[in-house]
Amino acid sequence: MLLETHHLTKRFGKRIAVNDLNLKIARGSFTALLGPNGAGKSTTMNMLIGLSQPTAGTVIYEHHSKIGVVFQGSVLDDCLTVRENLQIRAEQYHHIPADRVTILSQQLGLATFMQQRYVTLSGGQKRRVDIARALLNDPDILFLDEPTTGLDIQTRRAIWTLIQRLQRDRQLTVILTTHYLDEADAANHVVVIDHGCVLAQGTAAEIKDRYAADVLTVTTPDVDQLLGQVALQPTYQTGTQVTYSLATMQAALDILMTNRALISNFEFRPGTLDDAFLALTGKEMR
Amino acid sequence: MLAMIKRNLLLYFRDWSGVFFSLLGALISFILYLIFLKQNMLTSWQRVPHARLLLDTWLIGGTLAITGITTTLTSLSLMVSDREKHVTSDLELTDAGPFRLFISYLCSATIIGTLMQVVMLVIMWGSFYLTDGVTFGSLTVGKVLGLMVVSALLATMVNAVIIYGVHAVNTLNKLGTIVGTAAGFLVGTYIPIGILPTFAQNLVKVVPGSYVAALYRQYLMADYLKTAFSGNRIARTHFERLMGVRLNWSTLLTHPETYHIMGLILIGATVLAFGPVWIRVRRQHQSIQER
Numbered sequence: 001m002l003l004e005t006h007h008l009t010k011r012f013g014k015r016i017a018v019n020d021l022n023l024k025i026a027r028g029s030f031t032a033l034l035g036p037n038g039a040g041k042s043t044t045m046n047m048l049i050g051l052s053q054p055t056a057g058t059v060i061y062e063h064h065s066k067i068g069v070v071f072q073g074s075v076l077d078d079c080l081t082v083r084e085n086l087q088i089r090a091e092q093y094h095h096i097p098a099d100r101v102t103i104l105s106q107q108l109g110l111a112t113f114m115q116q117r118y119v120t121l122s123g124g125q126k127r128r129v130d131i132a133r134a135l136l137n138d139p140d141i142l143f144l145d146e147p148t149t150g151l152d153i154q155t156r157r158a159i160w161t162l163i164q165r166l167q168r169d170r171q172l173t174v175i176l177t178t179h180y181l182d183e184a185d186a187a188n189h190v191v192v193i194d195h196g197c198v199l200a201q202g203t204a205a206e207i208k209d210r211y212a213a214d215v216l217t218v219t220t221p222d223v224d225q226l227l228g229q230v231a232l233q234p235t236y237q238t239g240t241q242v243t244y245s246l247a248t249m250q251a252a253l254d255i256l257m258t259n260r261a262l263i264s265n266f267e268f269r270p271g272t273l274d275d276a277f278l279a280l281t282g283k284e285m286r
Numbered sequence: 287m288l289a290m291i292k293r294n295l296l297l298y299f300r301d302w303s304g305v306f307f308s309l310l311g312a313l314i315s316f317i318l319y320l321i322f323l324k325q326n327m328l329t330s331w332q333r334v335p336h337a338r339l340l341l342d343t344w345l346i347g348g349t350l351a352i353t354g355i356t357t358t359l360t361s362l363s364l365m366v367s368d369r370e371k372h373v374t375s376d377l378e379l380t381d382a383g384p385f386r387l388f389i390s391y392l393c394s395a396t397i398i399g400t401l402m403q404v405v406m407l408v409i410m411w412g413s414f415y416l417t418d419g420v421t422f423g424s425l426t427v428g429k430v431l432g433l434m435v436v437s438a439l440l441a442t443m444v445n446a447v448i449i450y451g452v453h454a455v456n457t458l459n460k461l462g463t464i465v466g467t468a469a470g471f472l473v474g475t476y477i478p479i480g481i482l483p484t485f486a487q488n489l490v491k492v493v494p495g496s497y498v499a500a501l502y503r504q505y506l507m508a509d510y511l512k513t514a515f516s517g518n519r520i521a522r523t524h525f526e527r528l529m530g531v532r533l534n535w536s537t538l539l540t541h542p543e544t545y546h547i548m549g550l551i552l553i554g555a556t557v558l559a560f561g562p563v564w565i566r567v568r569r570q571h572q573s574i575q576e577r
Contacts, residue, residue, distance in 0.1 A: 049379065050379075051375050051378070051379075053569060058575055059575065060575045060576070060577055061575070061576050061577070062576070062577055063576050063577055064576070065576070067379065069376070069379060071372055071375070071376060073371065073372060074371075075371065075372055075373045075375070075376040077293065077297060077373075079296075079297060079300045079301065080293070080296060080297070080300075084293075084296070087289075088289045088290070088292065088293045089376075089380065091288075091289035092289060092290065092377065092380035092381060092382040093380050093381045094381045133376075137380075
């Protein structure tokens, strides 16, 4: 394992931010830490990168692992140009080849705005520069703390494609925290955290299978008769529609087949990560 | 480390309004003196020959000491804003490490403090040359330039200790206003130390900048003191004590004694400034293990 944590715990006074966290991160894997606001994602991340001291437990890296971090907020200097920012950071490391900044700027498509001051860039351009900064020391593991928060959908897609490409091409190990569940869908390891505890972990498919119910919405001219025919309690109903939450796709088929005369239309939606997430963490706002 | 120093200097000098206001803090005492104090003080010293030149150079000395204090503080505010915006977290992940990072802030503050003192000297000397014909020999200028570096270094260290507990730029700005306002009084630039009440005199003597101001005055006023008080040692000693040219402990401090005291303050401030960084580095090393 490239990175392991054993019983990682962080307390702030009486409040437990992270509680007995055990993680195993394999080389080349893509892990998403999911959780609502205040779940302990950023605290976990800060302990993994060594910026915050755990109250108990250990973080163990494979020997000579190099890490890169894309922070939630921007950490580059507004009044410096992109090149100055990257060059100055590059010089903080030992053994970085002189052409590293130029090569990264080409690979990440920064070449057209290298001479611009960082403050003048768009949100998406800034994030690309932030990622380039995190890759300066050619890391083995890249941490991203909510890398796409506040970006429009096009930019989110572009950043997302970039991260996936980096992971694939460089065999980079990626750990990211996110609110956007569709992003976690692409990860090969999803860890759902709340109140500092791991609620579930596995592939996105496994988590959906276990925690997300499928949803069947049926449109019918006679709602009362349909309700009488189906033994299950509906989760939602209107004058023309009834919605059921079902454990399997077979259950949906059964309802549709036995009541086909009553049904004018239907919609079937497999459980999403959103459903699993809500089932795991509850619906109340934080 | 050189790259970090370059970064800090770039950030300071690209912000023109920041540079201007940081200089203005020091210029204020100069302008106030010209408008409100100069005539008044001249009247009380009218019997001293060359009183005008003595007072001009006296003011330059005090103002340079203030400049060292305020400009290094402004420059060190970058350290606080970096901490606030988590830039420090990012920088500490590099191979540079917290120590070199801290030293780079101190170096750039010292460089900025020195340069700003040079700028202030040029402005004040230029204007007093035009109005009163103030001149300095090249030896004096050389000594003053050397003292500028020492002054900037000392102010940087002391300020680094003061801002250790400050975590928000907003708080630091308020602190900067207080320091800027108080510095003129605390190093005895607005009002000569000799006419202050005893408590205030003692307060001035615990401020490191006062010793810097005294040394500046010793260098800058040397020639004019010699001609003004030729042979009259009692009058000269009285003047030096009153105007803070030499500070009074049990007796008036000599030039080397003043340097010794500054050296001790510098060592003390260095220990206090580096202590917390050292403790933090030691703690951090324990948390992450490698296989």
